[in-house]
Amino acid sequence: MGVPEDEVKFPAGSDTEIESLSEFDAAAERGELAGYRVQSVDLTGRTSALLGVDTAGAVFLGCAMEPDAAAKVRGDGALVFPPVPDLPFDPYRGALYSPAELFEGLAQGYEGTPDALSYDWFQRTRADGDIFSSMLRSIHDDAISDALDELLVGARVVGVMGGHAMARGTAEYEGAAVLGRTLARAGFTVATGGGPGAMEAANLGAYAAPFDDAMLTSALQLLAGEPSFRPSVSAWARAAFEVRTKWPRGGTSVGIPTWFYGHEPPNAFAGAIAKYFANATREDGLLARSNAGVVFLPGAAGTVQEIFDNATPNYYESRGTPTPMVLVDRAHWTQELPTWPLLQALAKDRPMAARIALVDSVSEAPDALARMSR
Incomplete structure (x- = not known):
């Protein structure tokens, strides 16, 4: 029978998260699974551990487990979000991607890699209005953050x-x-x-x-x-x-x-x-x-957007002290895409004025960052 929620002692901070079998085994050995968040760990080989430890208040996100183990932890009062079949990505993942993971199968062509297949899935679902697909994308992105x-x-x-x-x-x-x-x-x-x-x-x-x-x-x-x-x-x-x-x-x-x-x-x-x-x-x-700080190399619309996305919190100091911004290539940012004059106008008489710089070459950017960080 599950412990009432107000009686469950939840561990604090990131100590609540279990993202590997070794972390699960250590917590289970201590009998400390109550209140934990277990994230995308295959627990099909850990049935005895799940049956023998209290899991009240725990949350299992995308963890494969045997039916009797799943029934038991639900009986404890845990929440179980099972793996979602037929997806080219794991919405509950507990770690960032590696290049090898995204490009797996590259020898047979990029089109069959998890990266390309995830993009194809996104293209199929992004505009279909399906709240389940939208939820999966949101869960995935929050796990990545x-x-x-x-x-x-x-x-x-x-x-x-x-x-x-x-x-x-x-x-x-x-x-x-x-x-x-x-x-x-x-x-x-x-x-x-x-x-x-x-x-x-x-x-x-x-x-x-x-x-x-x-x-x-x-x-x-x-x-x-x-x-x-x-x-x-x-x-x-x-x-x-x-x-x-x-x-x-x-x-x-x-x-x-x-x-x-x-x-x-x-x-x-x-x-x-x-x-x-x-x-x-x-x-x-x-x-x-x-x-x-941020170094902005020559770019087009996307880089211009990033400059002003970064300038806005610097202008309002919404993240505290403005962070350094270095724009590289004077001709690009003053003539081809005259972003620098507007950035200067925004910074005038504000603390961010001392945190923006325009340099001629990329080799000057590290020194400019260092000067503004003092």
């Missing part, structure tokens, strides 16, 4: 924004990669939109940070053979995995892409990938977590 926050506890995060059209093999791509490497070597966690172009370059640079400088030069040469994800995502992604295979155990950075722009694949150099269905959640989350 939870995992991302857990990963970034205590991290100094610098966001690097820029266009997806920046091609491998160009000076601009190399400059963005060197920027990512410089930031990672300075102790920052590099976070990008997780896609191709400037985003991939910055994640590549962070991946290259533990190696000598020659490694990045060689990797850039290898990647230049497949300059774009068009026309073939498969060939583009395989070149990235060739780099990862040749130089394993690189540095870790974060990519935060979205299936809303699913025609753009995620890049394989972000060690942790927080992929969302809702682009608005992804955009705000990426900028909000860039607590040590």
Whole structure:
């Protein structure tokens, strides 16, 4: 018989979450499953443990279990959200994606990978008005946000924004990669939109940070053979995995892409990938977590949007002290897309005025960040 809710002692904070079998086994051995949240753990081999421990007030999210175990924990008063069949993604997942996970099956073509299949599912369901599909997307994105926050506890995060059209093999791509490497070597966690172009370059640079400088030069040469994800995502992604295979155990950075722009694949150099269905959640989350500043490389509409998405909380100081913003390429941001003059006008006579900078080249961005962070 379940314990009444007001008598259940709930553990505090993230200690309530169980996201692996080892964590489950440790909690079960202590007899401490009451009030816990067990997230996407296969418990079909843990029936005896579930039958022998109190699970009152617990919540099991997408945990496979034997029928008698499920009946028992429901009898205790636990909530059981069973796995959802026939989905190309796990809405209850307890961790961020890895490149290997999203690109599983790439050898047979990108179209059959979990990333491509999830995009196809999104395309089929996004406009059908089905509340169940909408709920699954929301649960998934909330689980991703939870995992991302857990990963970034205590991290100094610098966001690097820029266009997806920046091609491998160009000076601009190399400059963005060197920027990512410089930031990672300075102790920052590099976070990008997780896609191709400037985003991939910055994640590549962070991946290259533990190696000598020659490694990045060689990797850039290898990647230049497949300059774009068009026309073939498969060939583009395989070149990235060739780099990862040749130089394993690189540095870790974060990519935060979205299936809303699913025609753009995620890049394989972000060690942790927080992929969302809702682009608005992804955009705000990426900028909000860039607590040590944001570097904006040349881009088009998406990058312009990100500049002002970041400028708004800086203007109102809604997140506290404004975070540094560095715009790279004076001609781009003053002539081609004259964003800088408007940003200056917004910042006038406000604390954010000391936290914005325009530089000519990407090599100047780390020093500009450092000056504004003092």
